[in-house]
Amino acid sequence: MTQSAITEDSFDALTRHALDPRTGWSLGIFGAIAEFMRDPGEATAIETGADILKVVTARGGLVVRRHPATVVVDYEMPSRHAERRVRALAACLPERDAARAGRAVVTEVGPDMAALREEDRGALLFDLGIGLTSVETCVRTRAPALIAALRAAEGMPALAAPGLIAAMVEHGPHRVFASALGRIEVFQPIPPPGGVSPDGPHTHVLPKLIAHGRTHAASVPIPEGLVPCLSIHPPSGA
Template sequence: MSDLSSLLRDALNDPATGWSLGAFGAIAEFIRDPDEPVVLRGDGPELEARTARGGLRLRPVPAIRPVPYRTRNGGLAVALCLPRHVGAMNRRGVVTELGPDREAIAEADRGTLLFDLGLEVFQTDVCVRSADPATIARLRAVVGTELLAPGNPLPPDLPALSPDRVFIGPFGRIEVSQPIPPPNGRSPEGPHTHVLPKLLAHGRTHAATVPIPDGWVPSLYLSPPAGSHAAWEELGR
């Protein structure tokens, strides 16, 4: 655990590291630029990085199993996995108001209302957060409904509303404060999210190309800098 915590702390401090949290069809990514102002916290049990565009929090736990693997382009990625029986989240199936986001990374956001979008993702609560009265009213109007059901009025308006996205896993979260692109638009540089209904419909915890061992579930991924590849591969043996 100490080796894993040390590698995670080093990765958090390195802006070359990319992070993602979610499942097949719904994922949040946290990336920051080398010269981008960032607030880092790594002197306790939690590791945090926060910029104006988004944030990441990790709470490393002993049950984490790092699974390094090579991507299609030959780079190294690491899936941080938990046993399936402890890796599940709430799997809500309808839009649900959760109240203030008391676990928000920034203290200023801890009174802001959090809504689970009800996507029923096994290892991730896919949520949005807003303090805007008009956005809150729109979200409350669809509480209790299936977001992706035909005719739901909210999805077409989400790009204009662009609430913060908050993806929450068993030992961490990624928050994204950038705009949601329109259906045919491009995701912004830096932190962003993808929710792809056709992929979500498969109900997979991860892509078939990711070699997750049987009985385990990936909770968070990182793409570590090249200088740490050997250490991650050794840890994953």
């Protein structure tokens, strides 16, 4: 495993990767993660600013934010093929800058006025309470039955709330994962237990891994005192 830190302006580096449709992104904790990717020919809306970049498709969206304390760790790890190594980058912040709401139970946040698409603004956002302190792992919905199920689960851990996971699979709410450095929204359905995640943006929630209470896998070389808030997966050879 090798590791180095990007010395150029971190936001410029992240922007360059975001504009490359071959690059994948992920945001979350060990065991609960949202992934965003797009096809080279896919219809995409891109909005750029001095401190923010938004990339939105019909399947999901990505936000990258500038933060002066960002450190981008560029590293390589062995792949399943012994002769190859896989490159990845982790955009990190010091623990104090990475801190979010830190909710540990299902909590109604309110209308999501920060939604990437105008038609999604105002739909209700619920934090599932499984993002530790650095990530908010949420769902967004307008479905009355799912809103009722989420409200009934408030104050409980999402994975322990009776019937909640089944209700989310049935209604397929948008998943919204947010950190201090960005946001990933997934519009695609949630696969049923034993099902396969769709191509493109999707989420994974794995209770056995979440139970470790880690922000990232032990194999990812994040320097002490930093917390990964957004990860970049460049195409092979980039």
